[in-house]
Amino acid sequence: MKHNPKKFSAEIDAFIDRYVTDLRRGTAAVFAGAGLSVSSGYVNWAELLRGIAAELDLDVDRETNLVAVAQYHVNERLNRSHINQKLIDEFSVGHDINENQEILASLPIDIYWTTNYDRMIERALEAAGKVVDRKYTVNHLKSTVRCPDAVVYKMHGDVEDADNAVLTKDDYEGYFRDRELFVTTLAGHLLSKTFLFLGFSFTDPNIDYILSRIRVALKKQPKSHYCILRREVRKPREKLANFKYRQKQQYYFVKDLARLGIQALMVDEFSDITGILAAVQTRYRAQTVFISGSASEFYPWTADDAADLIESLADRLIRKNLTIVSGFGLGVGPSVIAGALQTIQRHPQRYSREQLQTFPFPLVDGARPRRSRMYRQHREFMLEKSGIAIFLFGNNEDGKGDVEDSEGVLQEFEIAKQMGVHVIPVGATGWVAKRIAGELSPTVKERSRQFQKAFAAAMDENVSVEETVKAAMTMVDEYCRL
Missing domain, CATH: 3.40.50.1220 (TPP-binding domain)
Structure with a gap:
């Protein structure tokens, strides 16, 4: 892009x-x-045969049938070794x-x-x-x-x-x-x-x-x-x-x-x-949406409302005939799968299982640097497939029982920016999604008025699940039309 x-x-x-x-x-x-x-x-054909034509005292720029020029040369030389060598010389060079x-x-x-x-x-x-x-x-x-x-x-x-x-x-x-x-x-x-x-x-x-x-x-x-x-x-x-x-x-x-x-x-x-x-x-890439997110807790949302949000969003993306890519993030991935599969299974003639692509993160033993490299490559692999990335929640436990912003979701945001992927943060879900929304807020003025309203609605914690999904899809629609 x-x-x-x-x-x-x-x-x-x-x-x-x-x-x-x-x-x-x-x-x-x-x-x-x-x-x-x-x-x-x-070289093009004319340049390939320019010297060949000159040997025949012909001007390649005045010839309309270059195949005939090649044949004339073979007729005169009784073999095509010179033309073959010319082809090798011109097209073997890297x-x-x-x-x-x-x-x-x-x-x-x-x-x-x-x-x-x-x-x-x-x-x-x-x-x-x-x-x-x-x-x-x-x-x-x-x-x-x-x-x-x-x-x-x-x-x-x-x-x-x-x-x-x-x-x-x-x-x-x-x-x-x-x-x-x-x-x-x-x-x-x-x-x-x-x-x-x-x-x-x-x-x-x-x-x-x-x-x-x-x-x-x-x-x-x-x-x-x-x-x-x-x-x-x-x-x-x-x-x-x-x-x-x-x-x-x-x-x-x-x-x-x-x-x-x-x-x-x-x-x-x-x-x-x-x-x-x-x-x-x-x-083409805008037809594939990467859903990034993880959640050890859903505050300020209830678990049920969060699941409803994610499932409804996945459902709407499938109904729009888009493809969903998911890394099966903690607390988010299962609802993505549920929302997409329910729609696909209800309408198998209209939607395809190929619209749901899941790539769970591999479990890697060994030193942290090795895991970090593999996880980054995995994230790059998923985002390379995508033209749009939706960010939800973005938190996990730190190993001591405390909840913090997810470094993995932050990394996915950085990779998305580097690859030119269109980013849609649902800021109302808090955590990393809210941080991303804050960072992108100044750039929203470059988009349509409708997009700006949708961006603001997706940041509003007081908006209903239905309105939040509608706001996210409005932004998806605009990016799909670019």
């Missing part, structure tokens, strides 16, 4: 909501082209993971397709702690890595196997013979998943053929997918007539993408793509 909320067009805003829904359903996928790796320092790749890797996307030869997607996923199954030969399709978090299909091959990378007209012409299973697998995913095409130019004849075949099979009503494109901009010293012509070309191109079921989302700058992905990440 590194980006401030930005006002998007209605079209892009609707896409963000729909893609977040697909993420929650497990039906979101990504198709990555060369543009996704360019900001990491990798580069930093860029922000777009980092955001995508943080999301629950389990299917990636790419025409890229580099390994940036895999590296980003692994850096996010995910198990990756990389497939770039037909034989790879026959086996599966144990419990993968994501599968990366590299339909044009990998830098590690440059001899068999798809580069020339010969390779493209034999694609449906040599890599038919990739075609079949991609077609299946295009029918069952919602794809976001990023950094992809749609000049690949294989993709065009597959999309066209799916459109025909579905009687000209293909499944909807998305791509992000930059609007044409006028180049320095470019004639206005030429710029207008390129605009017209893009207009017809976008209309043709729509024919294939791909909605183009238009942006002014490539950097806007990062803002869109960050908004997807923010809204």
Whole structure:
């Protein structure tokens, strides 16, 4: 959550909501082209072949069919060893993971397709702690890595196997013979998943053929997918007539993408793509609420009222189709589970048990520093999943029978701030929650008037359980809309 909320067009805003829904359903996928790796320092196709074209006395900037240029070079040299070496030289060099790749890797996307030869997607996923199954030969399709978090299909091959990378007209012409299973697998995913095409130019004849075949099979009503494109901009010293012509070309191109079921989302700058992905990440995480709290005693509440508060809050979160994450905190966790499960069990067709994720703290023997490290990592793990954190009570016994503020709940607050998680303290429950509310009070003026009233109500000890829950949910609603 590194980006401030930005006002998007209605079209892009609707896409963000729909893609977040697909993420929650497990039906979101990504198709990555060369543009996704360019900001990491990798060359695009034109730059890869610039020297190759020069050897043929051709200007790569004047060529519209770069696959043909690669084939011309092979025809002249009678082998492709020089092109293979060029691919190895350009794509074996390590580069930093860029922000777009980092955001995508943080999301629950389990299917990636790419025409890229580099390994940036895999590296980003692994850096996010995910198990990756990389497939770039037909034989790879026959086996599966144990419990993968994501599968990366590299339909044009990998830098590690440059001899068999798809580069020339010969390779493209034999694609449906040599890599038919990739075609079949991609077609299946295009029918069952919602794809976001990023950094992809749609000049690949294989993709065009597959999309066209799916459109025909579905009687000209293909499944909807998305791509992000930059609007044409006028180049320095470019004639206005030429710029207008390129605009017209893009207009017809976008209309043709729509024919294939791909909605183009238009942006002014490539950097806007990062803002869109960050908004997807923010809204997805806002669908998961971490409930932080512990209580050896519930003063100023009675135990029954406290249980009613927590159960009612969990019930409302589930009814809003949000996911609850809980560390099963002392005195708080059981009521979270009870409130969520009662609602899920009463309406199993509407709500899912997956909306309740519990991660009890492990019992660790040994020295206190070892326990502290494990507990902090556990808290970070839970908060990484969440976009909103609600804080309730926050006290425990100190070992001598006295009740004090919970250091664990305070640590969860600090971690939430560091991760950019939206914090909602129910100050009326006292203890750490009240301390957090006091710290955040000056910042509430930045929020809506409705939010400010809800924040104040959640701090008022004289407000009823029902009104306190309503106030907390009002704040949740506003953060979900960001």
